[in-house]
Each structure stands twice: as C-alpha cells, then as structure tokens.
Amino acid sequence: MTGVNPETIRYYETQGLMPAPPRSGGGHRLYGQSHVKRLSFIRRCRELGFNLDEIRGLLELVDGGAYTCSEVLDQTRDHIADIRSKIRDLRKMERSLLDMASQCSGKDVPDCPIVEKLWNA
Amino acid sequence: MTGVNPETIRYYETQGLMPAPPRSGGGHRLYGQSHVKRLSFIRRCRELGFNLDEIRGLLELVDGGAYTCSEVLDQTRDHIADIRSKIRDLRKMERSLLDMASQCSGKDVPDCPIVEKLWNA
DNA sequence: TTTAATACCTGTAGCAACTACAGGTTCAAG
DNA sequence: CTTGAACCTGTAGTTGCTACAGGTATTAAA
Numbered sequence: 001m002t003g004v005n006p007e008t009i010r011y012y013e014t015q016g017l018m019p020a021p022p023r024s025g026g027g028h029r030l031y032g033q034s035h036v037k038r039l040s041f042i043r044r045c046r047e048l049g050f051n052l053d054e055i056r057g058l059l060e061l062v063d064g065g066a067y068t069c070s071e072v073l074d075q076t077r078d079h080i081a082d083i084r085s086k087i088r089d090l091r092k093m094e095r096s097l098l099d100m101a102s103q104c105s106g107k108d109v110p111d112c113p114i115v116e117k118l119w120n121a
Numbered sequence: 122m123t124g125v126n127p128e129t130i131r132y133y134e135t136q137g138l139m140p141a142p143p144r145s146g147g148g149h150r151l152y153g154q155s156h157v158k159r160l161s162f163i164r165r166c167r168e169l170g171f172n173l174d175e176i177r178g179l180l181e182l183v184d185g186g187a188y189t190c191s192e193v194l195d196q197t198r199d200h201i202a203d204i205r206s207k208i209r210d211l212r213k214m215e216r217s218l219l220d221m222a223s224q225c226s227g228k229d230v231p232d233c234p235i236v237e238k239l240w241n242a
Numbered sequence: 243t244t245t246a247a248t249a250c251c252t253g254t255a256g257c258a259a260c261t262a263c264a265g266g267t268t269c270a271a272g
Numbered sequence: 273c274t275t276g277a278a279c280c281t282g283t284a285g286t287t288g289c290t291a292c293a294g295g296t297a298t299t300a301a302a
Contacts (some may be wrong), residue, residue: 004167006279011260026268028279037240044239049214052259058183072235073227080218087211090204100140106194114193115183118165119158127250132289147297149250173288 002039008038015052017042017059049083123160130160136173138163138180170204 010029012018018038021029026075045055058075061067103113131150133139139159142150159180166176178196182188224234 003215005261007262008260010280015259022196024268026279027281028268040242041240044242046259047214049211058236058239062240066231067233067236068229068231069225069233070229071233072233073222073225076218076222076225076235080215081223083211083215083218087208087215090170090208090211094201094204095166096131096169096202097197101194101197102202104190104194104197106191108189108222110187110189112188112193113233114190114197115179115188118179119162119183121161121165126289129289131251136288145297147250148252149297160289167288 001036002043003037006044012039012042012052015056017052017056048079052081054079122157123164125160125164133160133163133173136177138173138177169200171200175200 002021009018012019018035021031021035024030041059041062042055045058050058054075058072061071099118103117130139134141139156142152142156145151162180162183163176166179173181175196179193182192221235221238224238
C-alpha cells in the first residue's frame with residue numbers, strides 16, 4: 001500500500017519510527033489504517049531527504065500533539081539549508097568535471113588531459 | 122601531505138587502490154613520492170564525487186598505461202550525468218520544501234500546514 | 243643512554259539506511 | 273487438505289570511512 005519494503009517497515013520498528021503492531025495468533029504483524037498513514041508520512045519525509053533522526057524528531061512533535069508551526073518551520077528551514085549545501089557541492093563538482101571534459105578530445109589518443117589534471121593538479 | 126587520514130590510506134590499501142608499500146624493520150609503512158601522487162589522485166577523484174569503484178577503474182586505466190581520451194571521457198561523462206541526476210533530485214526536494222514552507226506561518230500556533238501536508242498528502 | 247611522547251601496527255566494531263539471505267512458520271486460495 | 277506465497281527472527285552484507293583496544297616502533301629531549 002505504501003510502496004515500502006516489508007523489511008524496511010520492520011527496520012523502522014526496530015528504530016522506533018513505527019510502533020510494534022498487534023500480532024495474529026501465528027505471530028504475523030497486523031497493521032491498521034494508522035500504521036499506513038504513519039508509514040506514508042515517513043516515506044514522504046524520506047523522499048524529501050530527511051534522515052531517520054530528523055523524521056524521529058518530527059514524529060515526536062506530532063505524537064506529542066503540541067507542536068507549533070514555528071518548530072516545524074525551523075526544522076524545515078534547516079533541512080532546506082542542508083539540501084542547498086549539497087546542491088552547491090554537486091554543482092562545484094559538475095563545473096570542475098565539465099571544465100576538464102572540455103579540454104579532452106575524446107579521441108582514441110593517449111595522454112588524456114583529464115588524467116593529466118587529476119594526476120598532477 | 123595529502124590531508125588523508127592514515128586509517129583511510131590503510132583502508133585504500135585493503136581495497137586495492139593503494140599498493141602495499143615497503144616496510145621499515147619495525148613494520149612501519151614507508152611511502153615514497155609515487156604513493157603521495159597516487160593518493161592525491163584518489164583524493165581529487167573523491168572530491169569530484171567518484172566512488173571507490175570508479176576510481177579503481179580509472180587507476181586501472183592509468184596503471185595499464187594504454188588508456189585513451191575516449192575511455193576517460195566516457196567515464197567522466199557518465200559521472201557528470203550521475204551528478205546532474207542527483208542535483209535534479211535535490212532541487213525537486215528543495216522546491217517541495219519551499220512550497221510547503223511558504224504555506225506555514227512559522228508562528229506559535231498548532232496545526233502546521235507542513236505537517237498537515239506530510240501527513241495527508 | 244634512557245625515557246617519554248607520539249605515531250604507528252593489526253584487528254574489530256561502529257555509523258546510515260537499508261537489503262539479502264537462511265531456516266523456519268503461518269496464512270489463504272483452490 | 274495441500275500448496276505456494278508471504279510472513280517470522282536473526283544475522284551478515286553494502287559504502288567509505290572512523291574509532292577504538294591493545295600492543296610496538298620511532299624519535300626527540302634530558
């Protein structure tokens with residue numbers, strides 16, 4: 001239903017993100033609507049790049065019930081800053097690589113300027 | 122000299138990226154200029170986001186001595202594509218987060234629209 | 243020349259966030 | 273009632289390191 005692997009769900013249980021659900025007589029986990037919602041929440045957070053610790057924090061806010069916009073927005077802003085920093089790093093890599101690639105003929109010749117640059121920078 | 126942790130260098134040795142260097146009588150590793158160069162190469166590749174497998178590939182090309190521009194450029198282009206794909210993913214996250222954040226007052230009030238959206242999307 | 247501080251040595255375990263088994267049990271459909 | 277799938281627990285693997293523990297080597301100063 002959520003597109004999350006069963007093993008991942010059980011992993012979330014060990015990590016305290018998902019509650020231990022009731023079991024059938026034979027020991028199978030019996031999930032209800034609330035589990036589906038919670039797991040979907042976790043999945044959406046993961047898709048937005050939150051790590052499990054951050055998600056745990058968000059869940060604690062929600063579970064506590066007494067969260068405020070300001071708390072949530074602070075976390076969100078921090079996370080946006082993280083993402084931007086990652087983007088900056090990647091763009092820097094991209095620029096360097098494009099720069100090196102532009103010096104390279106790409107032909108069937110030895111002594112590539114890319115290798116040269118990496119080796120002797 | 123290279124800014125790489127000793128433990129990381131030894132790790133690279135176990136992973137076949139760095140050769141086993143000669144040892145002193147007492148068993149200490151004795152590195153020479155060639156090791157410094159190779160390690161610097163690895164470090165620069167890491168900074169450009171290549172993983173150890175890709176670096177192993179590049180080193181094999183270089184060690185073989187018979188590499189061509191076309192081989193190196195192919196690898197580089199693949200890697201640029203990877204980086205761009207990561208950037209796209211991050212920008213998508215950023216957009217979603219900014220969108221959600223813009224709906225949130227950030228004040229000391231309950232019922233945050235960010236949580237609402239994550240919980241009920 | 244001794245000694246003390248530092249840097250090295252090996253081997254193992256830990257981090258994140260899962261994934262992939264092995265070896266066994268339970269469930270649901272036919 | 274059987275059979276095949278999905279579940280169960282527990283452990284080990286993935287990536288790229290980092291952090292010990294417990295011991296040895298080196299080196300600079302006294």
